[in-house]
Amino acid sequence: MQERYDASAVETRWQQTWADQKTFKVSEISDKVKYYLLEMFPYPSGRIHMGHVRNYSIGDVIARFKRLQGYNVLHPMGWDAFGMPAENAAIQHGTHPAKWTHENIANMRTQLKRMGFSYDWDRELATCDVEYYKWEQLIFLKMYERGLAYKKSSFVNWCPDCQTVLANEQVEDDCCWRCDSEVQQKELEQWFFKITDYAQELLDGTDRLPGWPEPVLTMQRNWIGRSTGCEIDFPLEGSMQKIRVFTTRQDTLFGATFMSLAPEHPLALELTTAAQRGAVEAFLAKVGKQDKLRRTADDLEKEGVFTGSFCINPVTRKRMPVYLANFVLMDYGTGAVMAVPTHDQRDFEFAGKYGLEKVVVIQPEGEVLDPGSMEGAWTGSGIMVHSGTFDGLDNEEAKERIADYLAVEGIGKKTVNYRLRDWGVSRQRYWGNPIPIIYCDLCGAVPVPEKDLPVVLPTDVSLTGEGGSPLAKSSDFVHVSCPQCGEAARRETDTFDTFVESSWYFARYACPDFPSAPIDRQAAEYWLPVDQYIGGIEHAVMHLLYARFFTKVLRDLGLMEVDEPFSNLLTQGMVCMETRSCPEHGWLYPEQVLDGNCSFCGKGAVTGRNEKMSKSKKNVVDPDGLIDRFGADTARLFSLFAAPPEKDLEWNEQGVEGCYRFLNRVWRAVFDNLPIIQETNADGEIGAEAKVLRRQTHRTIKKVTEDIDGRFHFNTAISAIMELVNAIYSFKDKDGAPAVLREGLETVVRLLAPFVPHIAEELWISLGHGAPLEESGWPSWDESALIEDEILIVVQVNGKVRGKITVPADADEEFVRTAALNDENVQRFLEGKSVRKVVVVPGRLVSVVAG
Incomplete structure (x- = not known):
């Protein structure tokens, strides 16, 4: 074991080990109880940000914790890869959306792996891959057969800049949710999903989701209306x-x-x-x-x-x-x-x-x-x-x-x-899933036959940014023969709203390579529903409501059996940071402020309020830079320690450095004590100080377990581990109780494993274990070790604290009463007074009334 903690070397080594050994690969062939943990998958913008780091760190703690508890944990990752940003970027940079998207996926995949997240990468999917969206087309055809998909003329929300329709849920303060352009009303022929057929079932279901935050359920109830x-x-x-x-x-x-x-x-x-x-x-x-x-x-x-x-x-x-x-x-x-x-x-x-x-x-x-x-x-x-x-x-x-x-x-x-209206799913853009309908002057709207699926999105379309769907200008795509009569016909040129792809991806994760249908019923029966879902509350009446609707449709189509997609939902807070700006140069990145001044002109930078990190206001931190300086474990630890998951996290450079110092302390604690804990400890009584350390070790196991399991109080769990580390540093009787010291050190490492897995695995091996920490299981506490020999009792005289006494933990009331009255400090405040009443609160307090 090296004396100095080298985060880069440790993390690189363990990430390679996990990849080589496919540590997190799972299947439904297992005698373990399943646990499906899922974070909302990202749009491949090209770079992960601190919001990603926080969201996925939260999920990884739960996944690793459940795995250590003995569960068969499914923890997949994929990409919500269709959408307007890719198309707009292609227009701006003269590239193709597919190329731009896949390059971004490759870059973000590398970044996520660098964070050490425990994903089963063999299940990775991208919604823009034909092997994914062909099954969505089949689902649409089944919905069309049942009257759950239909086309009608209606007034729609139209974004003039994005040149496409927006669902009601995608309009925010009169503006497009993506580009902030003022939305207009426009009458168009549009495809709809008949979500209103499930309005009452969706409403009733909100009363059967105790694992969801009440604000989300209230928002859905109000939206259904x-x-x-x-x-x-x-x-x-x-x-x-x-x-x-x-x-x-x-x-x-x-x-x-x-x-x-x-x-x-x-x-x-x-x-x-x-x-x-x-x-x-x-x-x-x-x-x-x-x-x-x-x-x-x-x-x-x-x-x-x-x-x-x-x-x-x-x-x-x-x-x-x-x-x-x-x-x-x-x-x-x-x-x-x-x-x-x-x-x-x-x-x-x-x-x-x-x-x-x-x-x-x-x-x-x-x-x-x-x-x-x-x-x-x-x-x-x-x-x-x-x-x-x-x-x-x-x-x-x-x-x-x-x-x-x-x-x-x-x-x-x-x-x-x-109040709920049917879901308009037509979008007049190229980079999306083609709607599999053909229009014939004789036969009307004709579904593409299943044997002719998928309708592949062509790659030779010219993207100009002009109005209307670019697909409409592709003659090879548009002009086809009618499947019914054989006469000349034309394809639908609208593509699906990208929320369609994210409405069922969690089910495909259960069987990403299944070749015969959108969903393998056997795999879905094993894995679904998702046991714990994590994502932002901003999706309450879009993605989360649509996913519930789609789950019920897939059930009714006979593709799976579950009624609800997510048993439990955690909505994490945002990552916020103060803004900095220059009167002349506008918003400034943190690195563009030197000694409080704008690095361009030297004028004093203006400090604004803490706001959600955003590229537009430049109050962002590059995760790669953070990892380069401190390591992924430090980035993870800070994002988990600085605030409870459901609250906003305010970025603090000093907090990051504090987390890094703590990990160095843990490393040093193991390194310094390795020679001592190699010694065996003979059976027999341990000293008073060793009993105190052992008691704190088992109290910490209990608290951390309870704080993580279902409560997700990661910040208080980490704080408890920090206190145990402090106790180890203060422990004097090391030579007399090496086994107690070893137990304390190993407990610290094991409890830290879900939060900072790289350093935990490294220290576990350094402590002499041949098998990875992953195989050690989650520690359990000894109830007998929690029992105190002595307890501290506060003594009040006429309502004010006048003394503290230490008594045996099993002392009876009379013994405690006598000890309180005989305390030297208490007697000073009773001098010249008569004791009228003594109340003993077992294990906590003695209250003396005197006059």
């Missing part, structure tokens, strides 16, 4: 047509005075009179530039335009003007809202702005509301008024009575509505 109410038909004046609304407040129907339609409603232009056409078209153009989710915000200014048409309230028979309103969405309900200004705040504001009638139909108990003097809508409960035969009823009772009345009269019916 189940509501119960009524569908009601409002006849159009002068027409046989009707406007159908969905409402949860049928008790307010008698107060409906106008109708609000979504600007995207199919009747919007049809109902527009000639006199109103100019105003309506200007309004539609304005709303078309607004994000749909932003339009529902409470603080949004309520705007609309009169169509010129009227509908009839089916219970009051009053004429109701039909407006288009910016706060009504086609994506919710029917895209039409009966407006009740006195009992809905949005309608109240809208009616006030456009001078529309207000009618009170619910009076709060003990009050009389006047529509002319109301300052806001009354949305609480009360007694029905101006509501015909329902007057005098409590409004909650009236809801049921009115719902029954509507059904009897054929005006409406009870129904359930969901």
